[in-house]
Amino acid sequence: MGGGPRKGRRYNAGVAATRAVRPGAGTRRGGGRRRSPALPADLTAERCRQLYRQMVLIRRFEEHAAEAYAQAKVGGFLHLYIGEEAVAVGALAAARPTDDVLSHYRDHGYALARGCDPTACMAELFGRATGVSRGMGGSMHLADRSRHFWGGHAIVGSHIPIGTGMAYAAKLQGRDDVVLEFFGDGATGNGIFHEGLNMAALWKVPVVFVCENNLYGMGATLAEESPVRDMVIRAEGYTMPALQCDGMDVVAVYETLRVAIAHAREGRGPYFVECLTYRFRGHSMADPELYRDKDEVRRWRALDPITRFGARLVAERISTEQELTAVGDEVEEEMLRVVAAADAGAVPDLATLSQLVYAHPIDPTTPPADQEPQLAPRPAASGRR
Template sequence: MASRANKASVSKSQSASNTAPKTPKPADFTKEQEMSSYREMLLIRRFEEKAGQLYGMGLIGGFCHLYIGQEAVVVGMQMAQKDGDQVITAYRDHGHMLATGMSARGVMAELTGRRGGLSKGKGGSMHMFSKEKHFYGGHGIVGAQVPLGAGLAFANRYRGNDNVSLTYFGDGASNQGQVYETFNMAKLWNLPVVFIIENNRYAMGTSVTRSSAETDFSKRGSSFNIPGIQVDGMDVRAVNAAAEMALEWARSGKGPIILDMQTYRYRGHSMSDPAKYRSKEEVQKVRAEHDPIEQVRQRLLDKGWATEEELKNIDKEVREIVADSADFATHDPEPDVSELYTDILL
């Protein structure tokens, strides 16, 4: 009888842990949180604008994927993390690096392939890392970071710490087979991982309605008993509330969870993409009605928490940081040829 009772208890516990949580209400930010999120998102926006300029001038080579429009996702998530939580993402990664506290100089220098870059100038736009900031890339292969993110979570569980792996990927990568293999293992072992789908609606240029049979990406883990919720990825408060909930879920031993971040990128997939698959009117409508930075700016003004002059000063400060990073990245020496033979595993 005791054995049956124990089995029933375990079964009930497992069933409860699989109950999908509800999308929380947007967080009620304090003045300090609003000001901090405004500055962090603005830094990413201005940095990416400058990166676009340097790419056009031929100072950044190879591929370059800008994060303009999606700033609320990584900033809202980062605000809920604790030291030790890991971040891993795809190749649209500059915003994630800045949000984790990596220096603007180091990121920009890596974009231009200089010695002071965060990967010594050898990784470029898509491959940057920082052990100090628990940032594990920057990955150029679509979906490749997802099993690696689960691997980070496995390491956390093996070591017995309470760190969580935040694994970012896009709506395009969501259709990759390795993603579903990862979902299965992550739930099978109840790994502490939050899968964050940055659903910017177009992947490499095809809308989700044309490329995905199931366009509600929060349901992608259903067959593996992984819960998921949809989140307004253009509102940093909504992202932060979802992040707090998801991190607590994973940290408390309930296993993986999926956050379908409904966001939008203003630029093309990469700098070489003219984005002719959508209208200019569509982009302008999102900018006018849902811009993540403008939403915070307007709240600060409406609540009397900041004046126009104070916000202009923040923008000036951010622009100076970005200008300094660009100056550093264009004058720092290129790596010595001997670097071709370092950091190689044989």
């Protein structure tokens, strides 16, 4: 068995075969080769160039967001995804646009990889009415229903049963959409993670759980927060098939998620994927990073998913160095426009405060007949049971 993830194989906790991508170890499973898996046939040259561009877009977006944070244009918390771009980009490339996506609060990468308008995302960080969430959510709560991106969620693990419920709704209504849920290794210590996985497995719900193991739960090391080093082991107790992959390799993530999503879409129940990855920046902008040493950061930075995939595109003659540089320049110019346009957006009106608390506010001073709730149209819950 080579370096690629094994299709449909249930992870066996008894076989400690996954010491995949610790820095310097290269990509391997079960002592496989160090190289990335060969490009799958459906990753055409054009799609590869798109994936590369998406990762660059996320990187540059966040660099500009960090700059804006330093200028106090962004308030509150800002959690950067830099270093983990291959996970969002590879995973969402394997999904359909109608598959529903929920993520943790380090959510810029998912929003952008889902195709959300970068200006509306930046405007959200700036607290503007033109933001994806109308300036009500901020960095941790980007969402765009039209793109089936149901939000960054900032109570760790809280979205895990929520995505499970969404997937159940799709199943009951006979849709074959799948839900993708992204969370960190830190979430696996929370009871809600286990409640969600338990239900998903019990009811064979079409959901793919994607654990981004970046080795830290804020400032807690993996060894301090978890008795297991490989999060795929968590899936074993729920009889859930699981795969671990190199989260610094966009192709490996794509291939692994393709297997997982196909499994869920075929009605075979939930799937668990662990992406081994690393955040290059601190937990948030306020993090002095006292809990990890600089050597470790340097080793992981050597696995930078963008430079790594770029080198591969050049090696496989998909792109030239000059073309990759041009992508960086184009995205940089776009980001300058994005920041300016976001900054030009209006702040939310004060009236927003009372308009958004309820979908159907109730005013007891008017007769009930005048304020019947608008019943949502009801698609028939026919079909698959």
